[in-house]
Amino acid sequence: MILIFASVTLRTQFAKPLFCTLLIISQFCVAAQVSTDLDSLRTRQLEEVIVTATRNERTMGSLPMPVFLVPKAQIKTMGSLRLNDVLTEQTGLVVVPQVNGQGSGIQLQGFNPDYTLILIDGEPIIGRYTGSLELSRIAIGNIKQIEIVKGPSSSLYGSDALAGVINIITDRSQPGTNGNFSSRYGTNKTLDLSGDVSVTKDKLGIYLFGNRYSTDGYDLSPENFGKTVSPFTNQTFNSKITYKVGPKTDFSLAGRYFKEYQRFNFEVTSSNEQIKTSGTGEVKDWNINPVFTHRFSTKLKVIARFYTTHYQTETNLSLDNDGSPYYHDDFEQTFTRPELNGEYFINSKNIITLGAGHVGETVKTSRYGDENGRNQWTNYAFFQYEWLPMDKFTLVSGGRFDSNSSYGSQFSPKLSARYEVNKRITLKASTGVGFKSPDFRQLYFNFSNSAAGGYSVLGTEIVQPRLAELEAQGQIQSYLFDPTLIGELQAERSVAVNVGGKIEILPSLTMEVNGFYNSINNLIETQAVAITTAGQSIYTYRNVNRAYTSGLETNVSYPFARNFTLSAGYQLLYAKDKDVVQDVKDGNVYYRDPNTLVTKRLQPNEYYGLYNRSRHTGNIKLFYRHPVTKWEASARIIYRGKYGVGDIRGNIQGETIPPSDRNSNSILDVYDDFVKGYALVNLSVAKSLNCGLRFQVGVDNLFNYTEPIYIPNLPGRLMYGSVSYNFSKNNVKP
């Protein structure tokens, strides 16, 4: 039935009277509901509640750190399907391809995707197989809201929360029986089927969500063998069961299952020969998350939670000519975490949060050279003190201590304050420490990439014995770096300051501003350590760089007319390697003009900064929403300014990616080549009927902007149409 809906929508124009008759759904229309939109409009006028910033439910306005919220209604109007679709349109978030040019991760305050913690209902998503997390794994049909906290949050969440935290809050069961089914079809034969059912009876609530997404992929460079993104299909199932154990005790059990399957073709270079291969890729993840909440009194709430999750991926390639296996790669990760935390209201002005937990992690992968799992554990405890001496002033302080089996211990404090100068101006400031522990691949890799030229990567735990072994076998041609200087990896650390506030320029015209400075130490980089007699490089990892990211973010929102909201966001970003800045200042960095071959000294104002960071990014969005006629529309322009590209070893289609550097100094300066800035225009229109039906059409990337070499994860123009049906009955009046 859903399929029929989809095909009908595609061929039908928006003609209101046509729908109900065409689809013979009058029986649904009889049971027409009271406008849910009016309800949601009412809730929106209440203060929005966010949990990520303090681990407790707090109203947005009372929080002293930069927090942002993307509500479900907005996600629906935008017509987004996957997490990356939503995040790419938020100010200060840039969706960037992963190492191999495929997939997408999020860059926040100029940090690479590895440095933002991504949570579902407060629990981390794992599977950072190449460092960054693949955002398209997350379907968003069951999302209530997305909370974004900027600035380091290691004081509450531990490792990986240097740049910030993105927490996806999922739906739970609503009173009565509710359901929603939707189907969407669009360019590249992309079909998305989604459904959820929620039943609440007495003390028991059940929420189930299912999604199937399939696409034919796309090909930005048809002259190459294989597609840029090959066809794939995935399924997501989520469930959340809530049970009121007693008047003071709640229990919830959440679970997720995800599976993706992809078939692809590509050409590999083996001893300078181009070989056609076919392959399959499979990704699976699941998690289980039981949570007990008990209120001992109105003052004390204790939460006991357990989370276990498993991620697994496997890639196989075989040669097209004889079908023989050519390459195999697998990766399996488990993460288990029990945690206990409590929130204690001493009185209305003093709140204390305490927590402690244990994390156990195991990774098993073909890339470690054997079938043994590698384990790591962390014990941690955190505290937070919220002081609210008056309505105008909030102070939040806290810290977390992490003790890890392989990289020692870390203490991450944080202090934030908010002051309401007057009704129109609120100031916020926060400072804190963030860290990221060395990941498994940096410690244990024992990997030769036969699919990409045969280079090897050895983790720091095994690099010395492996090199000694290779040396004994006479396989080392020369050393590029003294291997005895490779020590144990230290956690990467940042210290950050965020200062900003909210100003009401006109009634209902508000502007939010946040200036940030992140000082990062001990950045882990790859280090070429030796060359084999076969001429192949061996890499390992080393703490080397010091860097900073600094900038300013502003958001303006203006409901300029009834039902219309215009918003604009902008981020200015400077991200630089501190050692390079110092070297340039000392006059030790040079560039050779590629046309005249004359070498000159680089001046401080000529150093542009780190690769892959745009100095300017921004967006302009117009939303229309009519609560009575239930028309919704949006027009969004997303801009990313020019940026530089480092030395990337080709993309998955084997194309060389010319790096920015064109004057032989391996750093990005103003004379280098940049990837051009671009703007994407996305449009959507939707109409809901009282009978629960909703129709939507839209187009993303209206002007079909593509950049096959540098931005392979950006498909061209995508048009889509969708239809959904929403029902609810036996609603208990609140």
Next chain:
Amino acid sequence: MTMNSIKSLLSIGLLATMAVIFTACKDDSPAPDPVIATTTTDLAADPGTGIDPNNGQPTGITNKFTLFSFKTGEVVLNADSATTKWDVGFRRTTIIVNGGTSGSGAAGAIVKSGLFDEILEAPADGYAVDDKNSTTSKYAIPTGSGNGWYTYDGGAQVIKPTAGKVLIFKTADNRYAKVEILSYYQGAKTNPVNTDVAGYYTFRYVYQPNDSKSFN
């Protein structure tokens, strides 16, 4: 005056900015010779004849170093490899000096950061020699991207002489020379691409023919 030591092999338009600098003479010392910046173009460093389409390996390579003398500014025959007639040798990206385990001379090298024109004097010591038994660097000028004179750009798949790297040589017979490598591709291509013909050095140098460390 030893004008025969100042020999320009080829003159090239933009590159031949001849920095002819005369130093002031002191009465009590012999008049120092003026030194001159010379540019050598397209010195073939065993580039081979092409690529075998069947196995992708370079064809026609000899694996012999092209030997060069700063004094004459000319290539020295391989037959003279056991003599001190040559100072440095080039074989694709590897550079040897006539000293240590590579030759019978006294040659050594220092890789120095700086601008060619600003380096006015050769350092007194610190000259590395080739040592084929070393586990860290077998050559006075370390091989590998970013270690010696070049950076390999894996994205574009080209060899780029690192900007601001100047090679200071002690020659086979204890004289000094400074060298800046400008290009590794035939014709000193600006913005080379990986299809350009590699293995051809273009470099400029200053040779001090007298017993002096001065490059003035």
